[in-house]
Amino acid sequence: MAKLSDPITILKGIGPTKARQFAALNVFTLEDLICHFPRYYEDRTRLVPIEKLEVDVPACFKAMVMNTPRTSHIRKGLDITKVQVADYSARLTLTFFNQKFTAEQLQYGKEYIFYGAVSGDFIGYNMTSPVFEALDSAPLVTRRVIPVYPLTAGLSNKSVLNAVRQALAICDPPEEIIPEAIRNAYDILPAERAYYAIHEPNSMAEAEAAKKRLIFEEFFIFSAGLSLMRSVQAMKKTPVYENCDLSAFYNALPFTLTGAQQRAIGEIVADLRKGAPMNRLVQGDVGSGKTMVAAAAAYLAICNGKQAAMMAPTEILAEQHFASLSKLLTPLGITVQLLTGSQTVKQKRLARESIEGGSAQLIVGTHALVSEATVFSNLGLVITDEQHRFGVGQRSALTGKGQDPHLLVMSATPIPRTLALLMYGDLDVSILDELPPGREPVDTFLVDESYRPRINAFIRKQVAQGNQCYVVCPAVEENETLNLKAAETWAQTLQQTVFPDLRVMLLHGQMKGAEKERIMAEFASGKADVLVATTVIEVGVDVPNATLMVIEDADRFGLSQLHQLRGRVGRGKDKSYCILTSHNKNGETLQRLRALCKTTDGFKIAEEDLRLRGPGDFFGSRQSGLPVFRVANLSCDLQTLKAAQQASADWIDKEGAADTPESVALRKRIAQLFARSEGTMN
Numbered sequence: 001m002a003k004l005s006d007p008i009t010i011l012k013g014i015g016p017t018k019a020r021q022f023a024a025l026n027v028f029t030l031e032d033l034i035c036h037f038p039r040y041y042e043d044r045t046r047l048v049p050i051e052k053l054e055v056d057v058p059a060c061f062k063a064m065v066m067n068t069p070r071t072s073h074i075r076k077g078l079d080i081t082k083v084q085v086a087d088y089s090a091r092l093t094l095t096f097f098n099q100k101f102t103a104e105q106l107q108y109g110k111e112y113i114f115y116g117a118v119s120g121d122f123i124g125y126n127m128t129s130p131v132f133e134a135l136d137s138a139p140l141v142t143r144r145v146i147p148v149y150p151l152t153a154g155l156s157n158k159s160v161l162n163a164v165r166q167a168l169a170i171c172d173p174p175e176e177i178i179p180e181a182i183r184n185a186y187d188i189l190p191a192e193r194a195y196y197a198i199h200e201p202n203s204m205a206e207a208e209a210a211k212k213r214l215i216f217e218e219f220f221i222f223s224a225g226l227s228l229m230r231s232v233q234a235m236k237k238t239p240v241y242e243n244c245d246l247s248a249f250y251n252a253l254p255f256t257l258t259g260a261q262q263r264a265i266g267e268i269v270a271d272l273r274k275g276a277p278m279n280r281l282v283q284g285d286v287g288s289g290k291t292m293v294a295a296a297a298a299y300l301a302i303c304n305g306k307q308a309a310m311m312a313p314t315e316i317l318a319e320q321h322f323a324s325l326s327k328l329l330t331p332l333g334i335t336v337q338l339l340t341g342s343q344t345v346k347q348k349r350l351a352r353e354s355i356e357g358g359s360a361q362l363i364v365g366t367h368a369l370v371s372e373a374t375v376f377s378n379l380g381l382v383i384t385d386e387q388h389r390f391g392v393g394q395r396s397a398l399t400g401k402g403q404d405p406h407l408l409v410m411s412a413t414p415i416p417r418t419l420a421l422l423m424y425g426d427l428d429v430s431i432l433d434e435l436p437p438g439r440e441p442v443d444t445f446l447v448d449e450s451y452r453p454r455i456n457a458f459i460r461k462q463v464a465q466g467n468q469c470y471v472v473c474p475a476v477e478e479n480e481t482l483n484l485k486a487a488e489t490w491a492q493t494l495q496q497t498v499f500p501d502l503r504v505m506l507l508h509g510q511m512k513g514a515e516k517e518r519i520m521a522e523f524a525s526g527k528a529d530v531l532v533a534t535t536v537i538e539v540g541v542d543v544p545n546a547t548l549m550v551i552e553d554a555d556r557f558g559l560s561q562l563h564q565l566r567g568r569v570g571r572g573k574d575k576s577y578c579i580l581t582s583h584n585k586n587g588e589t590l591q592r593l594r595a596l597c598k599t600t601d602g603f604k605i606a607e608e609d610l611r612l613r614g615p616g617d618f619f620g621s622r623q624s625g626l627p628v629f630r631v632a633n634l635s636c637d638l639q640t641l642k643a644a645q646q647a648s649a650d651w652i653d654k655e656g657a658a659d660t661p662e663s664v665a666l667r668k669r670i671a672q673l674f675a676r677s678e679g680t681m682n
């Protein structure tokens, strides 16, 4: 017997070339292979009479060969073999191209099972190159359900099928992790049967049952993982924060907090006084003022003698938080320190010295914070901003730098409930459902190229009023295949041809950190009128003076992403606007974009986006911090998710700590799943 961890190269027919092709599918070991699940199945179990065959719909039928196959040599490299077959209902001509050897095996007067699709280009029936096998041979390509796998260049479905069959023959599938009682209660197949049946189902019903089991399994592992994390957290002890007077903080603020902000801070204070680590998510739409809530929490931690760390997903955002938090907290006698990857070696060294020495009290940074070199003297509170950009693992890597610190995660992305359950199942939630007073909704318009002169005039008008504009492009450089606005060339065009008298700046993700920072700072301080940018400005950037955002080729972005982008304007006193441009004429695409013009409710937009695009694309590729689910499609498997969540919660309550074979296997799989979701940060 082989082991699940053995490389696939131990299989027959898998040499270096095939191994490379499988690697492109992230298949390296026998386990990866066994967990490489079909995308769908072809049901070849049903036999159809010839007269019932539908054009272009592949199907199986039983027929007798009515003549000896005849091959004509048309020209060099082209042989055509034709043969007549018939059943009780009709006759059919089969045509094979360059398959002389295969086709001539068909024997006159003998019955075979065929699988193929008739084409309707001719008068009467015709079928090209069906697969077939004799009635008395073992069913291999007909009379069964054939799985169709995700493939890659050079790798055929047949190679994957063969490899999977071999793997299942020489090694046991992953162990059972769901106890029998739960399997019975939720009508779930045992692991072993499910892993065989997903690859070699006897019927479509069995394939479905196998799929259901494997989806349940993924959700079960994930929710069990979250429950374990939660119970481990709940058992931890941490000193009660005695000093929770926020009056100095409130007095330093340039505005009154909204009711929602005050409520969230109240919930945080209660957490901090509980004696166990806080695990709280603050969820609020763009502009709802999450930073101030985080600042209040940091202030409390520091008043109680602890350090607080705030991690942001991009350098720009870290910079900005650093600037605004220093301005607010330095006058209160608090030392705020920045730490990002793009700082000079010396800056980083000094920063780390002050963090380790304890003189830095609030540390704002990027994932440089989790690097091994960063040591805290007394980390009591971890804040992650725009949490959906981080994996669960990155979150815990940072909390690991303190002694059971409090955790506050913030997300501007209104997350549909389905995903929220998955991503934040281990957190308590505060919702900021109120915008600071005086904010008017951003007026949004969808236009095509014919509006270009009016767009330009509108940009001019905003600038003339002393405001600033963003122009967002989907690409950095000109791309020959896609006719998309590229930030670089578009910035040039705008500066040289359209607005020679205005100050146009360019910002994109391929620039060096320091460069981005400088440009963003200059734009924020009013040194440019128009900032042409890619989605680097999507997250968090705060320039209240910017009142117009033009998003070019808006159809290239997801709804939630557009909503995030739009959140960069409407942050000050002045009325703000968002213009979406698109050449796209597709009705569905336009409808999607119009949805954005009609509402500014992030939750509604998020639900719509999830419905339209599925969870994989929801946050942009691989940025979601969600584990990589192999079978589960979140948008349609909500029922299974709920069932699995219920099951795992019950089970953890009852016997989660016991060392049954299932719970040992489960813990191993939890660790694997969370490891796979790492490295999802951009």
Ligand code: ADP
Pocket (backbone or CB within 6 Å): 255, 256, 257, 258, 261, 284, 285, 286, 287, 288, 289, 290, 291, 292, 412, 436, 437, 540, 542, 544, 571
């Ligand atoms: P987000 O929730 O998107 O992170 P921010 O924390 O960046 O929002 O806040 C958006 C803007 O609103 C900032 O300029 C901030 O200073 C301002 N702001 C926050 N809270 C209030 C408030 N209660 N009243 C007025 N302005 C506020």
Ligand code: MG
Pocket (backbone or CB within 6 Å): 290, 291, 385, 412, 540
């Ligand atoms: Mg923010």
